[in-house]
Amino acid sequence: MMSGMTTPAFQRARSAQAKQAREEAILDAARTLGHQRGIRDVTLTDIAAAVGMHKSALLRYFETREQIFLRLTAEGWRQWSAELRGALGGRAHATATEVAETIAATLAARPMFCDLLAQAPMNLERNVSIESVRTFKLVTLEEIELIGGELRRLLGLTEPQTVDLVATATSLAGALWQMATPGPRLRELYETDPRLGHAIVEVEPRLRRVLTAFLAGVGTESATTPSGDPA
């Protein structure tokens, strides 16, 4: 066995390990900068500087800046899904309101993931190879299916209803985060001009209200015709 450690197979393993360590260091740097500044303000040059590499060396590990952030988006999907399923999976029963609250709270607790959720379709997916998009999409679809399993079990939703719910929650979380985080200059404008009170957006309460109404409406739909006209 010991003699085998100097074979080309071992060299390759060591080199693969070194490559992975480098990749992790790059992802760590991008994650830290993304948290600090928001995704839009992090360039490839910033990431290279933070990890102490030349930009051209970094491009041996990732195709583009966008591929780095698409990897972090996939990681965000896995982590959010695991936390949400952990919170729901321990329960024998849950009301629609409780499920909506849990989804809203777990998304709002992950600001960088919310930022990435809006960035992915708009910017990230458009600036990477087809294979990178395929890999990313397969991760998201797998997590949507896993979350869907819990939603079916707890609320009796159909499979298309679970896809609508997760797509709505993640799309809205992304869009609302962009509105809720306009930068200090605009935030001050919204807070100081009394006419702009409505322009201030908070992610979690709105997401919770919308998902609660959606789930209550989906629930009544299966029982009655969706009229909901209280007038």
Next chain:
Amino acid sequence: MMSGMTTPAFQRARSAQAKQAREEAILDAARTLGHQRGIRDVTLTDIAAAVGMHKSALLRYFETREQIFLRLTAEGWRQWSAELRGALGGRAHATATEVAETIAATLAARPMFCDLLAQAPMNLERNVSIESVRTFKLVTLEEIELIGGELRRLLGLTEPQTVDLVATATSLAGALWQMATPGPRLRELYETDPRLGHAIVEVEPRLRRVLTAFLAGVGTESATTPSGDPA
């Protein structure tokens, strides 16, 4: 009167008119290019070339590329709101489903507005003066209030519920449009890889389903506790 036409006041009026004509020509060019390519792929240089001006001359009329598109976003809000209120205003009664269908159909019929709805908080509002954002926000808030009036009249929604509904409809329309329009290369990937069937997004059906469920849920909420647990 005729002699007055050579006074400085007339000169200023003529010059104000010429300025407005130039502004309109610039907005026309941006609108046409935005329709053809999507907002992300239209630069200030493209707009200047289309209108036959030098870029530096164009910058005497608008602060930035983003200000041009923010003006088109405000225009989009006014036109969409007018069409929606026209469709709803003629009715003495409407069910929640009919209102949801009308909102989804009028948004989906305006692809460039959907594109702009996602671009505005993410890019446009961040690259213009405070005064331009203030003007834009006041337009959107006014249209949300006008639409809210129709929603209160037809469905008996409260004012916060109308704000949630319009914010959800427009945020989702923007996010879903970005997903539904990934460019021909990614579209082909989604259509040819059987595992990615769920990755194909269509704006109008999903928007209609989500808004229908939301309105049905808001309706039941006012009558009963939102439980919606059919399991």
